Amino acid sequence: MDIIVCIKQVPDTTEVKINPETNTLVREGVPSIVNPFDENAIEAALALKEQHGGKVTVITMGPPQAKEALKQAVAMGADEVYLVSDRAFAGSDTWATSYTLAQAIKKIGKYDLILCGKQAIDGDTAQVGPGIAEWLNIPQATFAVKIEVADNKAKVERMLEEENEIVEIPLPAVITVVKQINEPRMPSLKGMMKAKKSEIPTLSLADINGDPEKAGLKGSPTQVVKIFSPPAKGGGEMLTGEPADIAAGVVAKIKERKII
Amino acid sequence: MLDYGLTEEQLMIRELARKIALEKGVPVREKLDETGEFPWEIMKVFAESDLCGLYIDEKYGGTGMGELAFCLATEEISRICGGIGVTFAASALGASPIVLYGSEEQKKKYLPDIAAGKKLAAFGLTEANAGSDAAGMETTATKDGDHYILNGTKQWITNGGEADTYSVIAISDRKKGSRGATAFILEKGMPGFTFGKKENKMGIRCSATRELVFQGCKVPKENVIAKEGMGFIVAMKTLDMTRPGIGAQAVGIAQGALDEAIKYAKQRVQFGKPIITLQAIQHMLADMATQIEAARSLVYSVARAIDNGSKDFTKEAAMCKLFASDTAMRVTTDAVQILGGYGYMKEYPVEKMMRDAKITQIYEGTNQIQRNQIGLGLIKEAAKK
Numbered sequence: 330m331d332i333i334v335c336i337k338q339v340p341d342t343t344e345v346k347i348n349p350e351t352n353t354l355v356r357e358g359v360p361s362i363v364n365p366f367d368e369n370a371i372e373a374a375l376a377l378k379e380q381h382g383g384k385v386t387v388i389t390m391g392p393p394q395a396k397e398a399l400k401q402a403v404a405m406g407a408d409e410v411y412l413v414s415d416r417a418f419a420g421s422d423t424w425a426t427s428y429t430l431a432q433a434i435k436k437i438g439k440y441d442l443i444l445c446g447k448q449a450i451d452g453d454t455a456q457v458g459p460g461i462a463e464w465l466n467i468p469q470a471t472f473a474v475k476i477e478v479a480d481n482k483a484k485v486e487r488m489l490e491e492e493n494e495i496v497e498i499p500l501p502a503v504i505t506v507v508k509q510i511n512e513p514r515m516p517s518l519k520g521m522m523k524a525k526k527s528e529i530p531t532l533s534l535a536d537i538n539g540d541p542e543k544a545g546l547k548g549s550p551t552q553v554v555k556i557f558s559p560p561a562k563g564g565g566e567m568l569t570g571e572p573a574d575i576a577a578g579v580v581a582k583i584k585e586r587k588i589i
Numbered sequence: 590m591l592d593y594g595l596t597e598e599q600l601m602i603r604e605l606a607r608k609i610a611l612e613k614g615v616p617v618r619e620k621l622d623e624t625g626e627f628p629w630e631i632m633k634v635f636a637e638s639d640l641c642g643l644y645i646d647e648k649y650g651g652t653g654m655g656e657l658a659f660c661l662a663t664e665e666i667s668r669i670c671g672g673i674g675v676t677f678a679a680s681a682l683g684a685s686p687i688v689l690y691g692s693e694e695q696k697k698k699y700l701p702d703i704a705a706g707k708k709l710a711a712f713g714l715t716e717a718n719a720g721s722d723a724a725g726m727e728t729t730a731t732k733d734g735d736h737y738i739l740n741g742t743k744q745w746i747t748n749g750g751e752a753d754t755y756s757v758i759a760i761s762d763r764k765k766g767s768r769g770a771t772a773f774i775l776e777k778g779m780p781g782f783t784f785g786k787k788e789n790k791m792g793i794r795c796s797a798t799r800e801l802v803f804q805g806c807k808v809p810k811e812n813v814i815a816k817e818g819m820g821f822i823v824a825m826k827t828l829d830m831t832r833p834g835i836g837a838q839a840v841g842i843a844q845g846a847l848d849e850a851i852k853y854a855k856q857r858v859q860f861g862k863p864i865i866t867l868q869a870i871q872h873m874l875a876d877m878a879t880q881i882e883a884a885r886s887l888v889y890s891v892a893r894a895i896d897n898g899s900k901d902f903t904k905e906a907a908m909c910k911l912f913a914s915d916t917a918m919r920v921t922t923d924a925v926q927i928l929g930g931y932g933y934m935k936e937y938p939v940e941k942m943m944r945d946a947k948i949t950q951i952y953e954g955t956n957q958i959q960r961n962q963i964g965l966g967l968i969k970e971a972a973k974k
């Protein structure tokens with residue numbers, strides 16, 4: 330069973346700050362990590378490989394420093410990794426990113442399953458995984474908390490807000506996972522040594538037969554105008570006293586603000 | 590930290606051991622200390638991360654990284670929890686007789702599983718009436734055709750009951766004195782080999798300490814390590830190899846206590862400023878850090894000498910264990926002092942570190958015995974001149 334895992338290198342959000350003057354993320358000195366949900370996706374892929382055999386390939390789209398994220402994947406046990414990187418990809422929104430990753434997946438070729446984290450902790454869109462499925466025109470299941478594969482089908486337990494839902498989808502498919510699915514393994518010493526030595530192959534726009542009109546800023550229908558910290562919400566007003574007095578107070582406030 | 594000229598692999602091992610200890614050890618150490626539950630879960634993580642075979646040759650499934658690599662991992666694990674640290678290190682103690690003196694067949698049979706962390710090992714030397722005076726040993730091995738029959742009880746055996754592979758020393762011929770002991774490999778489950786209850790200890794509480802009980806236990810002669818009569822030599826050379834490991838464990842415990850003391854001293858405000866700005870505290874921290882660095886330098890130097898093929902290091906191995914464990918006791922006691930009343934409470938980890946440190950002055954030969962070894966070494970050297 331051949332599995333491709335799409336990961337993203339993100340700033341460690343516990344350390345992120347926004348520069349109030351420029352309204353952009355302060356990246357200097359902030360360590361980069363593998364998006365935590367993507368670590369769960371790697372773990373899910375490795376566990377499925379242990380059960381069914383096959384190969385785990387991990388890819389990421391990003392600048393050259395994203396190689397570090399791929400090395401972590403190798404240290405965990407990934408068989409192959411690719412960095413999808415080209416200046417032409419700069420400024421990609423989720424539409425262009427999912428297009429680019431889908432093209433890279435087509436280039437890699439053989440796959441039974443594509444796994445992603447449910448979303449990245451920096452953008453929090455949760456759109457890239459489903460986008461890849463659409464570009465490849467294959468089924469998808471999001472927010473997986475359990476995946477069982479048999480007879481070229483996947484039984485996926487999806488974690489929804491109120492309840493869990495079990496769906497069955499034919500393979501190949503894209504599945505995105507939540508953190509409750511597993512506990513990502515630690516890297517191994519042999520994996521770390523392999524990662525240290527490994528050359529990370531890079532796939533450019535040309536390598537993946539990408540259309541320059543669909544990639545990067547040009548291929549992105551969404552443009553980020555501004556990033557800012559929203560003003561903190563007010564604490565609200567607490568009315569205390571006897572229930573009847575509180576009720577009267579609430580009615581007075583509603584009238585005062587002309588809500589009704 | 591000072592650049593000790595470690596290789597890329599050694600740095601990687603340190604980083605990996607630290608990562609696992611922080612992520613998997615810190616959240617559970619207080620509970621493990623309280624319940625005394627054996628740290629199987631984190632031992633499995635060490636196994637999956639290839640840390641269990643650092644000192645075992647690649648030929649037998651290890652990574653062949655050597656003594657210093659093993660010390661680095663032991664130090665980082667012990668920095669977080671002395672109990673987990675000794676569990677990790679005691680498996681190497683149990684495997685060392687086989688590594689040092691085992692036959693090719695024995696190495697092939699036992700080392701791969703230990704290197705892979707599938708099985709733990711343990712070392713059985715101490716008895717109720719034979720601690721520092723190993724010659725007072727009462728466990729006997731009587732030859733019976735192709736077998737030896739073992740009778741007796743080993744006491745306070747680390748990893749006892751949890752390990753699968755045991756290196757055990759027994760008297761095979763009392764008349765021969767120090768040449769009358771033999772080392773054997775025993776496997777858990779052999780008829781006549783059972784365990785006593787788990788001891789309730791002051792520190793390193795999650796580590797398992799049990800009696801090994803032999804009642805007519807039949808051991809095939811293929812399980813003799815080296816030759817009949819070489820038991821004491823096997824034991825002494827094993828301890829030479831593993832005492833720097835105890836030193837590394839002690840350095841780790843001490844460093845962990847210093848880490849906590851500094852963190853606390855930066856936060857704790859008295860007289861209007863953090864107490865780390867007070868000279869009284871700075872001088873205590875300075876002494877602690879200096880002693881730790883001295884102990885670390887000694888441990889690394891001896892471990893490196895072993896890796897470089899040094900043959901005679903009995904005296905220096907004893908020095909590692911002696912100096913580092915005395916340092917650990919002093920530093921952990923001072924850490925509790927710096928944290929004051931908080932340090933005495935179980936909500937903070939330093940009182941546990943102080944309890945964990947004490948054993949490093951006792952096991953694998955008390956520090957008084959280490960001084961004897963060093964004294965003996967000095968006399969031997971003087972006689973050669």
